Amino acid sequence: xxxxxxxxxxxxxxxxxxxxxxxxxxxxxxxxxxxxxxxxxxxxxxxxxxxxxxxxxxxxxxxxxxxxxxxxxxxxxxxxxxxxxxxxxxxxxxxxxxxxxxxxxxxxxxxxxxxxxxxxxxxxxxxxxxxxxxxxxxxxx
Amino acid sequence: xxxxxxxxxxxxxxxxxxxxxxxxxxxxxxxxxxxxxxxxxxxxxxxxxxxxxxxxxxxxxxxxxxxxxxxxxxxxxxxxxxxxxxxxxxxxxxxxxxxxxxxxxxxxxxxxxxxxxxxxxxxxxxxxxxxxxxxxxxxxx
DNA sequence: ATAAACCTGACTAAAATAGTCAAGTATCTT
DNA sequence: AAGATACTTGACTATTTTAGTCAGGTTTAT
Ligand code: FES
Ligand code: FES
Numbered sequence: 001x002x003x004x005x006x007x008x009x010x011x012x013x014x015x016x017x018x019x020x021x022x023x024x025x026x027x028x029x030x031x032x033x034x035x036x037x038x039x040x041x042x043x044x045x046x047x048x049x050x051x052x053x054x055x056x057x058x059x060x061x062x063x064x065x066x067x068x069x070x071x072x073x074x075x076x077x078x079x080x081x082x083x084x085x086x087x088x089x090x091x092x093x094x095x096x097x098x099x100x101x102x103x104x105x106x107x108x109x110x111x112x113x114x115x116x117x118x119x120x121x122x123x124x125x126x127x128x129x130x131x132x133x134x135x136x137x138x139x140x141x
Numbered sequence: 142x143x144x145x146x147x148x149x150x151x152x153x154x155x156x157x158x159x160x161x162x163x164x165x166x167x168x169x170x171x172x173x174x175x176x177x178x179x180x181x182x183x184x185x186x187x188x189x190x191x192x193x194x195x196x197x198x199x200x201x202x203x204x205x206x207x208x209x210x211x212x213x214x215x216x217x218x219x220x221x222x223x224x225x226x227x228x229x230x231x232x233x234x235x236x237x238x239x240x241x242x243x244x245x246x247x248x249x250x251x252x253x254x255x256x257x258x259x260x261x262x263x264x265x266x267x268x269x270x271x272x273x274x275x276x277x278x279x280x281x282x
Numbered sequence: 283a284t285a286a287a288c289c290t291g292a293c294t295a296a297a298a299t300a301g302t303c304a305a306g307t308a309t310c311t312t
Numbered sequence: 313a314a315g316a317t318a319c320t321t322g323a324c325t326a327t328t329t330t331a332g333t334c335a336g337g338t339t340t341a342t
Contacts, residue, residue: 001142001261002229005300008250015249027318035248041301047320060309061317088143107176108156108277109149116264120142123260127253136249146331168287182332188289201340202286 007085009037010045011132014079017055018071018133025057025064045083052082071133077124087120089113148226150178151186152273155220158196159212159274166198166205186224193223212274218265228261230254 012035020026028046032039046065049055054074055065067074080086090113092106153176161167169187173180187206190196197209208215221227231254233247 001144001148001226003142003254003257004298005232007142008232008254011253012248012250025318029318038301040303043320044301050319057319058309059307059317059319061315062310063308063318065319085142091146091149107153109153109273111276111280112152112268112273113144113149116144116261119264120257120261123257132250132253135252139252145329166287170287179332181334184289185332191289198288199340200288200338202284203341204287204339206288 004085006041006045006083007080009035009041010049010079010083010085011076013037013042013045014049014054014067014074014129015132015136017065018067018129019136021064021066024062025066027064030064048083049079052078054078054082067129071130072128074129075125076127076129077121079129080124087117087124089117089120145226147182147186147224148221150176150182151190151220151224151226152217154178154183154186155190155195155208155215155270156273156277158206159208159270160277162205162207165203166207168205171205189224190220193219195219195223208270212271213269215270216266217268217270218262220270221265228258228265230258230261 013031016031016035017026020030028039028042031037032042046055046057050057050065053068056068057063057065090110092110154172157172157176158167161171169180169183172178173183187196187198191198191206194209195215196206198204198206231251233251
């Protein structure tokens with residue numbers, strides 16, 4: 001199981017944004033430079049974040065992005081959902097002969113993976129962007 | 142983040158094995174049929190499980206595999222480790238200019254991913270094969 | 283002997299990921 | 313009005329990983 005870059009970048013970028021958007025919108029170029037993430041890739045990611053109303057865009061010179069909610073109200077699971085970083089542990093193939101078909105037949109481990117999925121998602125639901133920013137400021141990164 | 146088939150199959154197969162190895166070794170062919178997993182793929186997986194001493198093989202006719210430890214002592218993290226299903230959340234690229242280089246420079250989210258990794262691994266360390274078998278018997282699957 | 287079952291390594295196809303590239307549009311500054 | 317900055321979109325590509333196949337063994341009970 002691994003975390004994809006897309007998910008990781010989304011969180012990195014938003015932590016950056018949360019720290020610097022107090023005065024002016026933050027341009028993706030700045031985030032790109034500070035966090036070492038490809039500008040083009042950031043654009044893809046922010047397009048998704050905007051559609052899910054996690055950030056707001058400001059076009060034109062001096063434009064950029066701003067958080068669309070309080071950092072406290074943005075949880076990790078919201079971010080991941082927005083960028084399609086979903087936790088998927090079950091198989092449950094519609095048309096498998098044996099085992100994982102999800103409906104009538106559940107494989108011997110189905111419940112286990114369900115538990116795991118919840119376990120992970122709980123972690124994401126608890127953490128807010130604000131928590132992350134605070135952590136960072138404390139450690140002076 | 143998703144669980145790979147290899148990891149899922151390894152656990153499915155071992156749960157099956159744990160239920161049926163009391164009298165005779167269990168052949169991969171039987172597991173393949175019961176769980177709907179490709180025999181060739183199972184062989185790859187069991188080769189790894191054997192090397193990590195989670196199962197023991199019995200060659201020849203009527204051969205098969207047997208658990209090498211008590212089901213209670215086999216934890217999920219042992220299984221995953223054996224089949225290289227590792228949890229990887231950090232990036233920490235050795236040679237990245239900005240951000241994740243892991244040594245001197247840690248990106249703004251490094252600690253978060255570390256926490257996540259621990260969170261997930263704790264789940265794996267707690268669950269034993271015995272727990273899973275019991276669950277299954279209770280639910281009469 | 284022979285069949286069942288383990289053993290091994292190489293090979294391949296498909297999917298997902300991590301980007302890149304190109305051609306815009308909107309808005310601020312001068 | 314011109315130019316620069318920065319958002320917007322969609323298509324395209326390379327790389328990597330995963331999942332699975334295949335072929336050719338060896339061991340051992342009967
Ligand atoms: S994971 Fe859902 S039935 Fe196997
Ligand atoms: S994840 Fe370790 S430095 Fe970014």
